[in-house]
Amino acid sequence: MTDLLTLLDELQSIARTGLNYSTDPYARAHYTRLLELAAEHYGRALDLPAPQVRARLQGELGSITPKVGADAAIFDEDGRILLVQRSDDRRWGLPAGWVEPNEPPIRTAVREAHEEVGLTIQPIQLVDVMFRPASEAFGPHAVVSVVYLCEVRGGEFALSSEVLDARYWAIDQVPAWHKDHREFAEAAHRVWTASRARR
Numbered sequence: 001m002t003d004l005l006t007l008l009d010e011l012q013s014i015a016r017t018g019l020n021y022s023t024d025p026y027a028r029a030h031y032t033r034l035l036e037l038a039a040e041h042y043g044r045a046l047d048l049p050a051p052q053v054r055a056r057l058q059g060e061l062g063s064i065t066p067k068v069g070a071d072a073a074i075f076d077e078d079g080r081i082l083l084v085q086r087s088d089d090r091r092w093g094l095p096a097g098w099v100e101p102n103e104p105p106i107r108t109a110v111r112e113a114h115e116e117v118g119l120t121i122q123p124i125q126l127v128d129v130m131f132r133p134a135s136e137a138f139g140p141h142a143v144v145s146v147v148y149l150c151e152v153r154g155g156e157f158a159l160s161s162e163v164l165d166a167r168y169w170a171i172d173q174v175p176a177w178h179k180d181h182r183e184f185a186e187a188a189h190r191v192w193t194a195s196r197a198r199r
Helices: 004-021 025-046 050-061 105-117 181-197
Strands: 067-074 081-086 096-098 119-132 143-155 163-169
Touching: 004 025, 067 081, 067 105, 067 119, 067 181, 081 105, 081 181, 096 105, 105 119, 105 143, 105 163, 119 181, 143 181
Parallel strands: 067 143
Antiparallel strands: 067 096, 081 163, 119 143
16 A cells, blocks of 8 residues: 555655646646645645744755656667667667656666567666766756666667667767766666676
8 A cells, every 4th residue: 555655655746736837727736736635635644733844854855956767778789878869959878767656776777678669678886976067068956876786687679768879889889879878878888798798
């Protein structure tokens, strides 16, 4: 059974995301109400009076933290990395996505690889946890990216609507990288090379 606070965390996350992206007044009214309901039930679950609930939401639950993403680094036998050409900027990057509420980053990497390219993968090693501050070049949010070295376990290539193309690339031959994904790819390649040397 889902923990109530886990459910409320997901509801407030959906509401905040909707309020951030939606300009439709009808939708914004519904997201606002959803956020109000989440706050009301936080108070009931925590058995706190309204002023303390507001303080808790502002001080803890409402903290602005970096967005968290997860990335899957997948190599072929020749050391080429699987990249997707994204439909949003037409640049190449690792299969990746935002971690959903209450989702472990490792599961995000698996989910995104399946959704974007149709492959079933197995993360085998953590490459690194990378940080990118907010900037004019990359956007208004700081980002923490959790990069995993992964192996293909099954599936067949099938591109989602978020992906224009997918193929294995030698890192130095990629024509245009998505944001800081070259750094991710190079770090993953070092880990992949070291893992091959240990075999």
